[in-house]
Amino acid sequence: MSEFSTNGYLDMELLRFTTAGSVDDGKSTLIGRLLYDSKSIFEDQLEAVKRASIRRGNEHIDLALLTDGLRAEREQGITIDVAYRYFATPKRKFIIADTPGHIQYTRNMVTGASTANAAIILIDARNGLTEQTRRHSYIASLLRIPHVIICINKMDLMDFSEQRFNEIKADFIDFAGVIQLVDYTFVPISALLGDNVVDASVNMPWYDGGTLRHVLETLEIGNDNNLVDPRFPVQYVIRPLSDEFHDYRGYAGRVAGGIFKPGDEVVVLPSMLKTRIKSIDRYNGPCEEAWAPMSVTFTLDDDIDISRGDMLAKADNLPIATQDVDMMMCWMSEQPMQLNGKYAIKHTTRDVRCVIKSVNYKVNVSTLEHIHDGSNVGLNDIASVSIRTTKPLFVDSYSKNRRTGSLIIIDEATNRTVGVGMVL
Amino acid sequence: MTKNRILSHLDELEYESIYVIREVAAQFERPVLLFSGGKDSIIMTHLAMKAFWPAKLPFPLLHIDTGHNFIETMVYRDNMVKKLGASLIVGSVQESINNGRVVEERGPMASRNLLQTTTLLDTLEKYKFDAAMGGGRRDEEKARAKERFFSHRDEFGQWDPKNQRPELWNIFNGRKNQGEHFRVFPISNWTEMDVWQYILKENIELPEIYFTHQREVFNRDGVWLAKAPFMTLKDGETFEVKTVRCRTIGDISCTGLTLSEANSLEEIIAEIAATRVTERGGRADDMRSEAAMEDRKKEGYF
Incomplete structure (x- = not known):
């Protein structure tokens, strides 16, 4: 890593991507290679994996043991949860949300996809598109992952055939x-041999695109956050009550969309009162503008009653304030969803309760068929659902804004997160 | 700030952590920030200060004191608390031993590291803390790679890794029953390198032991450990003076020192960029078994 100079390295971009798949796809081999070739696997980690591989009687070093962190996972040789991995190249820093790919882990894939800028979907060149490919792609599309990279793997087993790739x-x-799906790109690779992962393949001279690492380093991520529709969910009210800041009242939060500047007129939901932004404060000094996903503190011209769960927006661009929400839901609990059941909801910084009014259809995530078989929504099911809330939510469609279009559903008896919703 | 409105990785990580820390202050009645004097808890404190400025921290700091600290860490801790005007609570492992809550390990490998868990849980219960923020990072250790930002603990303080709540987008579910609590890890997504770069960027002061100095040490199983009154030598081990620094700080009995001449943040960053061993590679507590960290965490460790 001596190629990193200290100064340039302080100002890198961050890319979060998700991978889904099973050991058979070569996913662990691919991640292992990305980490290893960027020198993000250390000697003591590699030694530990070598020791464990030998103890288990494996012929090769099993790189999956690097990511499978829990005892049960290592014992059963499976990945049961989302694992987060980190590596950096001289151009970018990366966070991988690594998730298991089988159908019973749909909830894990959805979890990993929720924060990702990009998804890597692996296709075995021998098999072409499979049910699993369709499922992973559908989830990437449902969760609106901005960029999808399709790695056509095991090209070595297909004689590096351009025809097969096409x-x-x-x-x-x-x-x-x-x-x-809008933004997607294809890379022919051999994760095992390293072709087009970090180094360009000499076996596929017909391919003139970049290696996987190059694609990851150069994806345009500037527009991944909504910079059009101003939304500021109030998270916490700051009142120092000190001599120096006696009358200070600041509204702390993370910008969920659009751009705010001092002097802007804002509307407070739900009161609909108008005021202006006096200043946008941070410890290091005031900001001239704040945009998603910055955490800042607003002070306002007028002293009006604002608390956590309220939202600041602009008069000519308001979110939808509604108690009736239609959404795509992924159910995450072993306990099936109760039609007409009551649940708690968290949406931005707002807490409300809701009742599940109707199930419009379920999606077969392998064939994408809509199923109209009544109301049974169980673990890993994806369904179109309508709910009614006790108080209005201030929402945008998920396709417009991932932050103001997403919510979680909580069982009030167990306090567990049992479902997640994407507003339609 | 760039015109195309893309944040640097350090800014993005900082905004994420500040969001999580504010979420803790908003969702819990009695949160606390765990402070060990190590660099991770130092940047946690720095981030918390930024999150609530110009107000003071809306929660106290909690130090679980093994009694086996580097003096430099204690001096640093007391200065920092004074500067921030924060309140500090100390949970003492020695007191837990005196009260018979735990029994001191014996022999040359003895460490108070495991005993801390009891002191921590007792202290959380005594003050009725319902959320304890720590500086744990997912890149530190494989069991931590699966940790949530908001990590639920049952009434016994235990972690159930196979039964964790799903955590999506930036929506955190801190709901719990009476007697349960949460551990929260606002810097989950930071790597060791990010932490050092941030310390450099923000010009954050650190305890002196992070920089090169001469110290009496001895070598045990390839790890350099510091001389201290409660450290006993095994046959064949001898004290010698070496030029060392700490890469991570725990209590003296389990903190491996790195042979290093790095005397500035820039030199430390260059050293880490070139190193081929993880920072916990020198932690005797992690080498006890393949699942040592997972087992300790299940019981309620940091």
Whole structure:
């Protein structure tokens, strides 16, 4: 890592991406290679994995043991949870949300996808598009991951055939139209041999795109946050009550969309009162503007009653204030969803209660068919659902804003998060 | 700040952590910030200060004191608390031993590291803290890679890794029953390198032991440990003077020292960039077994 100079390294971009798949896809091999080739695996970690691999009687070093952190996972040789991994290249810093790929882990894939700027979908070149490919792509589309990278893996087993690559590519483009995937790119790789992962492949001279690492380093992530629709959920009210800041009243929060500047007129929801931003404060000094996802503190011209769960927006661009919310829901609990059941909801910084009014349809995540079989929504199911809340929520559609279009559903008896929703 | 409105990785991590810390202050009645004097808890304190400025921290700091601290850490702690005008609570492992809550380990490998868990849980219960923020990071250790930002603990303080709440987007579920509490890890997504770069960028003062100095040490199983009154030598071990620094700080009995001449933050960053061993590679407490950290965490460790 001596290639990093201290100064340039202080100002890198951050890219969060998710991977889904099982050991058979070569996913662990791929992640292992990305980490290893960027020198993010250390000697003591590698030694520990070597020792464990030998003890288990494996022929090769099992890189999955690096990511499978829990005892039960190592014993059973499976990944049961989202694991977060970190590496950096001279251009960017990366956070990987690594999730298991089988259908019974849909909730983990959804979890990993929720914070990702990009998704890597692995296709075995021998098999082409499979049920699993369709499922992963659908989840990437449902969770609105801005960029999708399709790695066509095991090209070495198909003689690095350009024709095979183009066949799979054409199949995927057809499918991408169906699920409304917009930004996607293809890379032919061999994770095992390293072709087009970090170094360009000498075996595929016909491929003129970048290596996977190059694609990850150069994806345009500037527009991943909504910079159009101003939304500021109030998180915490700061009142120092000190001699120096006797009358200070600041509204702390994280900008969820758009751009705010001192002097801007803002509307407070739900009161609909108007005021202006006096200053945007941070410890290091005031800001000239604040945008998503900055954590800042606003002071306002007028002394009006504002508390946690309120939202600041602008008169000509308001979120939808509603008690009736239609959404795509992923159910995450072994306890099935109760139609007409009451649940707690967290949306931005706002807490309300809701009742589940109707299940419009469920989605078969492998075939994408809509199922109209009544109201049974269980673990890992994805369904279109309508709810009614006790107080209005200030929402945007999830496709417009991932921060103001997402919510979680909590069982009030167990306090567990049992479902998640994306506002339609 | 750039025109295209892309944040640097350090800014993005800082905004995320500040959001999590404010969320703790908003969702819990009696939060506390765990402070060990190590660099991770130092940047946690710095981030908390920024989160609530110009108000003071809306929660106290809690130091679980093994009694086996580097003197430099204690001096630093007391200065920092004074500067911030924060309140400090100390939970003493020695007191837990005196009260018969725990029994001191014996022999040359003895450490008070495990005993801390009891003192921590007792102190959380005594003050009725319902959320304890710590500086744990997911890149530190494989069991931590699966940790949530908001990590639920039952009434016995235990972690159930196979039964964790899903955590999506930036929505954190801190709901709990009476007697349960949360551990919260606002710097989950930071790496060791991020922490050092942030210390450099923000010009944060650190305890002197992070920088190179001469110290009497001895070598045990390839790890350099510091001489202290309660450290006993095994056959064949001898004290010698070496030029060392700490890469991570725990209590003296389990903190491995690095042979190093790094005397500035820039030199430390260059050293870490070139190193091939993780920072916990020198932690005797992690080497006890493949799942040592997971087992300790289940019981209620930091």
